Amino acid sequence: MTYTVAVSGASGYAGGEILRLLAAHPDIEIRTVTAHSNAGQPLIQHQPHLRSLAHLTLQDTTPEVLAGHDIVFLALPHGQSGQYTDALGAVPLVIDAGADHRLTSKDSWDSFYGGEFHEPWAYGVPELPVNGTKQRENLVGATRIAAPGCNASTVSLSLAPGVASGVIDPGDIVSVLAVGPSGAGKSLKTNLLGSEILGTANPYAVGGTHRHIPEIRQALAAASGPSTGSGTQIEPSIRISFTPVLVPMSRGILATSTARIVEGVTDAQIREAWESAYAGETFVQLLPEGQFPRTADVLGANTALIGLAIDRAANRVTVVTAVDNLVKGTAGAAIQSMNIALGLPEDRALSVNGVAP
Amino acid sequence: MTYTVAVSGASGYAGGEILRLLAAHPDIEIRTVTAHSNAGQPLIQHQPHLRSLAHLTLQDTTPEVLAGHDIVFLALPHGQSGQYTDALGAVPLVIDAGADHRLTSKDSWDSFYGGEFHEPWAYGVPELPVNGTKQRENLVGATRIAAPGCNASTVSLSLAPGVASGVIDPGDIVSVLAVGPSGAGKSLKTNLLGSEILGTANPYAVGGTHRHIPEIRQALAAASGPSTGSGTQIEPSIRISFTPVLVPMSRGILATSTARIVEGVTDAQIREAWESAYAGETFVQLLPEGQFPRTADVLGANTALIGLAIDRAANRVTVVTAVDNLVKGTAGAAIQSMNIALGLPEDRALSVNGVAP
Amino acid sequence: MTYTVAVSGASGYAGGEILRLLAAHPDIEIRTVTAHSNAGQPLIQHQPHLRSLAHLTLQDTTPEVLAGHDIVFLALPHGQSGQYTDALGAVPLVIDAGADHRLTSKDSWDSFYGGEFHEPWAYGVPELPVNGTKQRENLVGATRIAAPGCNASTVSLSLAPGVASGVIDPGDIVSVLAVGPSGAGKSLKTNLLGSEILGTANPYAVGGTHRHIPEIRQALAAASGPSTGSGTQIEPSIRISFTPVLVPMSRGILATSTARIVEGVTDAQIREAWESAYAGETFVQLLPEGQFPRTADVLGANTALIGLAIDRAANRVTVVTAVDNLVKGTAGAAIQSMNIALGLPEDRALSVNGVAP
């Protein structure tokens, strides 16, 4: 069968990438695209690379316009998806690319986002180890899915095997990410201008203020085993120093994460943790020893490539993970999750190969 | 008086930057430039931006050509400077931009470089806290100076105040650096091609193998107080996880360094450590709370800009430092050290202002 | 049926892109990949983005290894394909991504390339107007195909409609191209280093020396009507000033071409020339009046986007065309031509949508 789809936020980067991937999906008919201030304009004016969708016009983002489709993608600014939840009650599958339905802890939401708290939906990172199984299990047949934060899923995939297996200390984690500006969307801010991005590296949200931190802690807590608390408390034992650095590439995340090695653990045990976690996975691949990924290797692809080093002199594991923030970090994760929810082949319309150089 | 100068390795990036800065130095006459395979060619063919030096021709790099100047700069590949030491014995001031005379530990040299070990020279990072004073003291009147490694001096300046003051644990340090490819020189390697650098982030020397690690450990050990050992042993208590990431900017280092906060230390004590270390320094500046530097801010400048955050949730200090690898990281450090050695104003021919955007 | 394929030059950029596209082609089995100095190594070591081909090992590029496939792609340095012609006589379809079989004029070959001249093959730019029809006609059932030069096909597609229709003066053409360095391949040359490419624009082959000039003149001569000469003479009436400029983007060609407007021609006639030439074409699209393309719009896509302006004050037409040099400029053109030759749907495995931002 063919599923009809509506995509909101279609003039933005996340919405555009969802459309790019859906346009090649044989089971999908893109029927409706919506926007806010750009409503009424041709989609192609805002997404000039989507030639096959040149016939579409942006409609207003309203519950009425979005309802009546088999699947609705919400690619709206954080805090704006929640308002559509009730109105889209009859839509069989809703996938939110925003943050509104990611966090299980109201406290974390209040601290890092604020505004109304919404219930968590199935988290769209299928390969994530969760309490002895994989997050994939929770996506089969799901009707409401929260696509992950791009930085969050990258770091979570990097470290979850080590946390789950107990070979690294979850209380001593450091992640530094080189990220492209497309993750910040099309917001008109001076620091996102080309002149400010070209030829320079620019840190932001330094010192523990980035909104993806609670999402990472939540994912790593879930990986580490059955929650001992109420289900809305993040394990306090997980401590992460997290610093993103804007660098001059339009897309991509290269996350360098390190964590202290637990005493007595062998090199073989460490490597085995990651190998077993991702054995058989198509879109999350551990590279052979001594190899590390570049973001170019995954540009346009739904692949997370992971390189692992054991640094005994520093007593730390170093995990370097490359992801395309718009694909595996957002739109690809959304569509992979959609495929799982619908019972389609998980890799449909998703490429494992990057576009390089 | 005017000092006559010879610069070897003048067709490379470090040599070119030394020449760019010296060309504006009122006390210097650039008399001789030398190269290896490019000898006999006009300098301008290899440094087309150095218009004021268009009259110079590259000579062969030999002891005879270099001797007979007041000052000789060696900007040669690592391991090649040492051979000139004896032959340049009569030269009043020799400054080595290579690694040959940086390390005090023969063991470290053997582990990370190999080949003949050469005696350490005065280390060219004047602002570095050293055992209660500054490295500047060791440069006054110096006749042999080792310019620092660019990554090493960036990280050392970032953390030395914390180590020296005892507010951070030197045994739990993580540094991740976004670096431009000019630090790797003009080597013809596939991974340094423009097509491989553009639009991508690329980690290298992951897992504790980078050659600047012993230099950092040495500097932090020196900062932390009187060496208890023989002078050639690096304090074993200093452990650092160090990962450089190539990003698409020609110049610049943005080092994100974090370290565990020592128990019981207050926020005020932490900030005071950095403030007092660099109070009054022209070229190493601590930014006000909440501000962090970009590499663009120091492009072409001899300035290291440092931003400091205290992340109690992660129990770590985060220090972000921006440096132009070719200026403060190499050539500017060399000339600043030269100014000190000669008794000239320390900032002569060095700009504190960057070229941005 | 499934066609078996061998790709030579598989460790280079053109070879890699052919493989990236073929990997998604349902009618193709990539059986053999070959290289020269990299033979014996895993393909993935040189093309780390081609995860789905991680099982392939580079073999030596010899006629024996290449023979025995249904299709052979030659992605070799210019002048090296010709030697395989005889040995591959039994291969049903050979597609050369090099220049060896593009030129019909031995004089042009001698002037711009030199070395042995080889017979011209069917030129792989299906949409090109040729003497009242399209080049597509010449590709149906072809067994030997020459993929075009990326700059040449971009400029030829830009101007052929105007030349064919007689609205522009073929004797007064100027083309200036912004091009990414991947067009130059993986050659280890100083001027292709990342440090030399980042943050700068760099002209090359200025003043009429670029090798794609005769290819453009040949295509425009073919567009303009029946050749009056021997078939190996380029129409002397076609004069083009052609200047490529390297800019810091890994892929892409943005060709700005202008030509003098023939006296008495109306604006409507001019626009009609391009509109009718490309009406119904999937991969060559004329944008609406007042719109001009960016290379980002076609990154990874097989699309040439063309914007047209009529500048009466300057008495010239300005045509701006965006192409991905590795796709529509090379590998995509090769596969599109292959599809035509084999009677497959012309757009199979080729995307009209770009990857942006």
Added chain:
Amino acid sequence: MTYTVAVSGASGYAGGEILRLLAAHPDIEIRTVTAHSNAGQPLIQHQPHLRSLAHLTLQDTTPEVLAGHDIVFLALPHGQSGQYTDALGAVPLVIDAGADHRLTSKDSWDSFYGGEFHEPWAYGVPELPVNGTKQRENLVGATRIAAPGCNASTVSLSLAPGVASGVIDPGDIVSVLAVGPSGAGKSLKTNLLGSEILGTANPYAVGGTHRHIPEIRQALAAASGPSTGSGTQIEPSIRISFTPVLVPMSRGILATSTARIVEGVTDAQIREAWESAYAGETFVQLLPEGQFPRTADVLGANTALIGLAIDRAANRVTVVTAVDNLVKGTAGAAIQSMNIALGLPEDRALSVNGVAP
């Protein structure tokens, strides 16, 4: 003596570059910096690279604040400088970096800018050939100076020698420019976002609509000899096709200009035209035959580097000129003109050497 200076528009790119250069000028005291919406904030917040000016606070841009200085720089959006003319009547030297005082033709102003027309000031391109002499003559002792448009002065310097000497046809000129986004200022526009600039080439103002076109025509008309008209008419014989292309470098203009060679002119005559025009000039240099400039060669420098090729097959001269749009294109031109007006050494505080790589 020391001149006191006020700089308006100090939070923008042009204002920032004026300040960067003035900060190193021994005869200048930067007393006042002004802005519009950013008034009241520290300058360093908007120009974090200007460390030596960290003590300055942005004041409101009013005639009262600007008056009372020896020199006032206006770095305001086009159309806003004119309003200050009367109020600054008592200021000995006013230099406008905007377009308000560049054009001599009210018709051109009306066509390309609109709004109130203001009288032309001395045009700040000292090296420009003007009717047998140089524009420098008009700047000696000047009290009101219009700094040039960056694209305009680059193209004018490229072609004026050919027009003045009669070796090229001024009626058949084509210029295509690769330009960095800093020329567009800090305007918050979607097409100037980093995500839209990185990895792509983007044409704009295609087809004869760019505002610098009348400025170029005016300069080339002035170069070609005594005006036959009223002084406000641009020579109608000058026709130029002008296309700027945004490329991913923060600064720089690489202008590729071609013009038809006048019949009967020899190669020697052509080269001689440019050689004699710029002989002895420090900041406008003709490169030796066969050499062409990169923008990196002039980054941060006040230098225009010109490469010249004679393409007999195309019957055109090709002139490639590299300029830093913010220095020689704007701020450097302003300060060079100021030096001339004040009788200071023309090159004071201006570097001929670029910052590369």
